[in-house]
Amino acid sequence: MRNTFAETLYREATEDDRIFIVVADISPVGNMANFRTEYPDRFINVGVAEQSMIGICAGLALKGCQPFAYTIATFSLYRPFEMVRDDLCYQNLPVTVVGMGAGVIYSDHGGTHHTMEDIAIAGAIPNMQIIAPCDPAEVVEATRWCARQKNGPVYLRLGKAGEPILTKDAEPWQFGKLRRLRRGSDVAILSYGVIAKTACDLADRFAEQGKSVSVFSCHTLKPLDREGIAAALREHEHAIVIEEHVPQGGLAPQTKQIAWDIRARCRLDTFTLKDEFIHCNGRHGDMLAAHGLSLAAISERVGLG
Amino acid sequence: MSGGSNSFDTKLARERCLRYRRRILDISQQVAALHIGSAYSCTEIVDCFFNGLMRRNPDGTSPDTFLMSKGHGCMIQYVVLEERGILSRADLDAYCTPEGRLGVHPDYGNPGIEAATGSLGHGLSMVCGMALAERARKTGGTIYTVLSDGEVQEGSTWEAVLMASSLRLGNIVAAIDNNNFQSLGRTSDTHPSFYPLAEKFAAFGWEVAELDGHDSAAIFDAVASRQGGRPLMLVAKTTKGKGVSYMENIPIWHYRSPSKDEYHRAIDELESAR
Numbered sequence: 049m050r051n052t053f054a055e056t057l058y059r060e061a062t063e064d065d066r067i068f069i070v071v072a073d074i075s076p077v078g079n080m081a082n083f084r085t086e087y088p089d090r091f092i093n094v095g096v097a098e099q100s101m102i103g104i105c106a107g108l109a110l111k112g113c114q115p116f117a118y119t120i121a122t123f124s125l126y127r128p129f130e131m132v133r134d135d136l137c138y139q140n141l142p143v144t145v146v147g148m149g150a151g152v153i154y155s156d157h158g159g160t161h162h163t164m165e166d167i168a169i170a171g172a173i174p175n176m177q178i179i180a181p182c183d184p185a186e187v188v189e190a191t192r193w194c195a196r197q198k199n200g201p202v203y204l205r206l207g208k209a210g211e212p213i214l215t216k217d218a219e220p221w222q223f224g225k226l227r228r229l230r231r232g233s234d235v236a237i238l239s240y241g242v243i244a245k246t247a248c249d250l251a252d253r254f255a256e257q258g259k260s261v262s263v264f265s266c267h268t269l270k271p272l273d274r275e276g277i278a279a280a281l282r283e284h285e286h287a288i289v290i291e292e293h294v295p296q297g298g299l300a301p302q303t304k305q306i307a308w309d310i311r312a313r314c315r316l317d318t319f320t321l322k323d324e325f326i327h328c329n330g331r332h333g334d335m336l337a338a339h340g341l342s343l344a345a346i347s348e349r350v351g352l353g
Numbered sequence: 354m355s356g357g358s359n360s361f362d363t364k365l366a367r368e369r370c371l372r373y374r375r376r377i378l379d380i381s382q383q384v385a386a387l388h389i390g391s392a393y394s395c396t397e398i399v400d401c402f403f404n405g406l407m408r409r410n411p412d413g414t415s416p417d418t419f420l421m422s423k424g425h426g427c428m429i430q431y432v433v434l435e436e437r438g439i440l441s442r443a444d445l446d447a448y449c450t451p452e453g454r455l456g457v458h459p460d461y462g463n464p465g466i467e468a469a470t471g472s473l474g475h476g477l478s479m480v481c482g483m484a485l486a487e488r489a490r491k492t493g494g495t496i497y498t499v500l501s502d503g504e505v506q507e508g509s510t511w512e513a514v515l516m517a518s519s520l521r522l523g524n525i526v527a528a529i530d531n532n533n534f535q536s537l538g539r540t541s542d543t544h545p546s547f548y549p550l551a552e553k554f555a556a557f558g559w560e561v562a563e564l565d566g567h568d569s570a571a572i573f574d575a576v577a578s579r580q581g582g583r584p585l586m587l588v589a590k591t592t593k594g595k596g597v598s599y600m601e602n603i604p605i606w607h608y609r610s611p612s613k614d615e616y617h618r619a620i621d622e623l624e625s626a627r
Contacts, residue, residue: 065489089489092520095516097512097515099478100478100481100509100515100516103475103477103478103479103509103513104479104513104516105482106468106478106479106482107468107479107480107481107483107486108482108483108486110479110483110486111482111486111490112486113482115482130475131475131509134469134471134475135479138469139461139462
């Protein structure tokens, strides 16, 4: 995802000289090198200084530029939190805060590098918008949208590398709208970000059992498409939410709230990270499995064991 | 466009600063408290920036930018903007009332206010971003800012100090309102290692001038004669509450309104200084 982001932003920057990228000693490879070479005035590396990264983006935006702040998600959102809140959200500036490697992708780097609460934290701030693409194709759409929007700040939650394409036969991407990746009638699976791959795999297992399954990418977490989610809950007898985020403040509790508000009758299962830090080592999948987010564990809990 | 001249009428500056202090005193009688000491300590600096150094378009706006990083000092900015016609008399008369739009700290969106800086340590990074934008667009705009000395204790300030000089942002003119006071006492007592200050900025690659922050001519000359190519920091020695003897260097006047009697004494002192 990060390289797709870099390629897309480079293309946008060639057509719009208001686009800046401010990085904190971390840079996507590939076309970002071209960005740096061709537009050195618009590629700023603040070093290991994330508060300054956000503040400089705010200053650029106050002068009419369209900046992107870029580093690992924990450092782009948590470290400079007050700058994100005051400089970007309070002043409602069109700055995109890119959180790269969000969730627990930085597996064995430890809890300092796990971004487990970002949707809750970013989502709690007025004016903040949140996008979490599920595959590189959605990264293209989201990045392009971020580069052109003037609504206000965006938290763009990205994975890292090697994510498969999940949206080949999907509806067109639209900011703020639930996107149907597969159409079915029995089960609806809602997810976002990298773990949407697990949602697709789970859909395959349901299909093997003869169930008709819809899969949705809930790429825009704020503003949340409440009507779209309500429709999905009404149109299916079983709804499942899978997210790589703690139980509070993410898609799962918000979906439950919508279900309550509309008196939904479907079965609703939610799968999230636990409200616990992860102390084990291993790969991304091992982290997810430690919190019950493996395909096998989810399959068993929804009766596909 | 005018301003940015190579001379500065200090007699006029002195009259303006008396007028600004008096206007702030008047406003103080409308509210329970305001940051009077903090505004008085940077009155000459803000006056010199606005009225001596920043260039002026015919409509009163400027191609240069002023950002009050020490947001709690904004009362002096409000009265300068009022005199410029950018804020109205009604705006200042409605200070901190439900009908008004001006509060204790500067709020982005109000005329003449470039950023919301109620929280300290945010201003200088935003100044860097603004300076980068001006440089990239080749507008020639200079960004002026005033920091408090307490604000220099914020780690985020030092991130920006490092970046401003590393990026060679010669279009930044900053001043530290070095009144040596913060909420819990004299900075030299609570943080002896805070000093020397000028050397710290010089070591970070800034052009630095140490001066009396109430000497308008010195402020003007230091900026007008700067070498350029690097950001400039004025380490301005100031007196908190400057201009009213019973306020000077008394921490309680950081955030307080004078009583009726104190108000009249202050007015008498200001008038006798004319």
